[in-house]
Amino acid sequence: MNKEALVRAAAEARGLAIDAVHACSSGHLGLPLGCADMGAVLFGEALRFNPAAPKWLNRDRFILSAGHGSMFIYSWLHLAGFKVTGQDVADFRKLHSITPGHPEFDETEGVEATTGPLGQGVGNAVGYALSGKRAAGRFNTADHTIFDHHVVALAGDGCLQEGVAQEAVAFAGHNQLDNLILIYDSNDVTLDAMADKTQGWDPEQYFTSLGWNAVTVDGHDMESFLNAFNAAKASCGKPSIIIAKTEIGHGIPQVAGTASAHGEGGANFAEEARKGLGLPSQTFFVSDETKAYFAAQAEAKADAFNEWQATYDAWSAANQELASELEDGAAKVVPTDLSDQIPAFADDYADATRGSGGVVINAIAKAMPSVISGSADLYGSTKNYLKDQGDFSAATPTGRNIWFGIREHGMGAICNGVAYDGLFRISGATFCVFADYLRPAIRIAGLAKLPVAYIFTHDSVGVGEDGPTHQPVETVSGLRVIPNLDVIRPGDQEEVAGAWICAMERIDGPTALILSRQKVMPLNDYASVETRRDGVAKGAYVLKKEEGDLECIILATGSEVEHAINAAKKIGTGARVVSAPCLERFDRQSDAYKEEVLPASCTKRAAIEAGVTGLWYKYVGLEGAVVGIDRFGISAPGNVVMDELGINAASLVKALS
Numbered sequence: 001m002n003k004e005a006l007v008r009a010a011a012e013a014r015g016l017a018i019d020a021v022h023a024c025s026s027g028h029l030g031l032p033l034g035c036a037d038m039g040a041v042l043f044g045e046a047l048r049f050n051p052a053a054p055k056w057l058n059r060d061r062f063i064l065s066a067g068h069g070s071m072f073i074y075s076w077l078h079l080a081g082f083k084v085t086g087q088d089v090a091d092f093r094k095l096h097s098i099t100p101g102h103p104e105f106d107e108t109e110g111v112e113a114t115t116g117p118l119g120q121g122v123g124n125a126v127g128y129a130l131s132g133k134r135a136a137g138r139f140n141t142a143d144h145t146i147f148d149h150h151v152v153a154l155a156g157d158g159c160l161q162e163g164v165a166q167e168a169v170a171f172a173g174h175n176q177l178d179n180l181i182l183i184y185d186s187n188d189v190t191l192d193a194m195a196d197k198t199q200g201w202d203p204e205q206y207f208t209s210l211g212w213n214a215v216t217v218d219g220h221d222m223e224s225f226l227n228a229f230n231a232a233k234a235s236c237g238k239p240s241i242i243i244a245k246t247e248i249g250h251g252i253p254q255v256a257g258t259a260s261a262h263g264e265g266g267a268n269f270a271e272e273a274r275k276g277l278g279l280p281s282q283t284f285f286v287s288d289e290t291k292a293y294f295a296a297q298a299e300a301k302a303d304a305f306n307e308w309q310a311t312y313d314a315w316s317a318a319n320q321e322l323a324s325e326l327e328d329g330a331a332k333v334v335p336t337d338l339s340d341q342i343p344a345f346a347d348d349y350a351d352a353t354r355g356s357g358g359v360v361i362n363a364i365a366k367a368m369p370s371v372i373s374g375s376a377d378l379y380g381s382t383k384n385y386l387k388d389q390g391d392f393s394a395a396t397p398t399g400r401n402i403w404f405g406i407r408e409h410g411m412g413a414i415c416n417g418v419a420y421d422g423l424f425r426i427s428g429a430t431f432c433v434f435a436d437y438l439r440p441a442i443r444i445a446g447l448a449k450l451p452v453a454y455i456f457t458h459d460s461v462g463v464g465e466d467g468p469t470h471q472p473v474e475t476v477s478g479l480r481v482i483p484n485l486d487v488i489r490p491g492d493q494e495e496v497a498g499a500w501i502c503a504m505e506r507i508d509g510p511t512a513l514i515l516s517r518q519k520v521m522p523l524n525d526y527a528s529v530e531t532r533r534d535g536v537a538k539g540a541y542v543l544k545k546e547e548g549d550l551e552c553i554i555l556a557t558g559s560e561v562e563h564a565i566n567a568a569k570k571i572g573t574g575a576r577v578v579s580a581p582c583l584e585r586f587d588r589q590s591d592a593y594k595e596e597v598l599p600a601s602c603t604k605r606a607a608i609e610a611g612v613t614g615l616w617y618k619y620v621g622l623e624g625a626v627v628g629i630d631r632f633g634i635s636a637p638g639n640v641v642m643d644e645l646g647i648n649a650a651s652l653v654k655a656l657s
Contacts, residue, residue, distance in 0.1 A: 127417015
């Protein structure tokens, strides 16, 4: 270890953080200053990466879970030779810069995850580690090792107090993800106060009890930290946590070690701090010696990459089918004939959409080896278990079924981590009413454009006897207001097939599939298989066209499509039924298509859905009617609840009379 070079780099990284935060009078200095010594070791010596190939498949993945300390990662990416220039650092938090207030995926080269909500990055790191374990198990051979990287996350007290992190670390310990290293910046401070105001735990005992290796070191002692890190890399059978005792705001004596160091307050002492660190008055200073050190390191890292590339080329030549599978997975390739690989359902098929969903996901899994599927202890209810594909575990990392346990929030963050890694297509399942347990992760998936599929079953008051605690009257609409999330509530088995095809073909954002527990009426008599599947892709389509002059339009989703059909029959030949499984997809269609489905000339409209009514007025207009449920449900058999709350054809007929 070139300690002299690393000490110099740490001081200059602290200077960059101070200058950037001072320039915009905004940001968080505590972590970038307190963790600079560890940053020097990580980016100068310990991490495997190649700035010239930032998406190297076998790089070590570094996730800054404590995303408020974003100047930490921007400084080190700049020094290490990634495409983060000195000007980019100076543009910290400015409009359209690549150095935003919190790290954002695909905005800044070298940033592995969008981290802002505390604890999410810990879950993301666990997802990355899961993906890495599965990749190693699936693609490494006796002759060639192409995956043996590590996943490293830096987190603080704020991350580890969050429940999502605790769910994720329990999963990691149980599954023995020994390719995962968590660095805990233990500085005894939170934003409002010293940490002992809100916590009194023994992190070594806690993590050890969950199946982790745990060690405590001085985070400012570079040699001790490097030794602990190398030991963690050599660990077998357990993930590792390095509890690094640091001084928050180290380098600014006026605030160091206090809660005041957490924010930007220390930047007021920038000039004095720069002098104390031995830096010149020049802002954003990086010495020639530091530049030369990292340039030499970049050359060495490029050599390691080239050696791996030779191994990869030899592996690819010897294992062409595996190589094709890996490359297709990384490129998110979807078979052009995916619909053909999902057989049409029999005309007399009748089941809940959760049931047909299970049939469809198994067909897709056969067509796409990259597909893996998980459930929060509800496989028996959500029906998304991949048959004959094995269960993921330490002993069987190639298994395609992920048992998350009763950890919905952790499941969401872990799924995001798998999606960030980009080698596999993952879905996670639970009851619809529990979607809010993982809502923050869904929101980040939309923001980061991650192609995660969420399977939410038991989608309405049709759940019945379980009562209002399990009847998600507001949940589907609540999901629809998340930007860049497609919410699909299919009306029958072929719409389910169309929904899954849409979820797989979509690579720029997540999809939520909203599936029923109760059986639904097949729509074979009203539209062909192709029409229903293609109709989902368009978001809404004419399922039953009027037989005479158009007089009224009924829109419906899911199990309520049946009621729309029956109401149209009672109303007469002028009634049109539109199945609208995905409003977000319909909104993206051309004005001409929207007019074709919902002609402006027909203002007599009604919509029906067993949930809150507010969003539907966008489609029926203020003169239209919405049959829905603007209250909590009732405990009774599902069909009784539906009738009691007016979710039936009679209510539609009355609304349109």
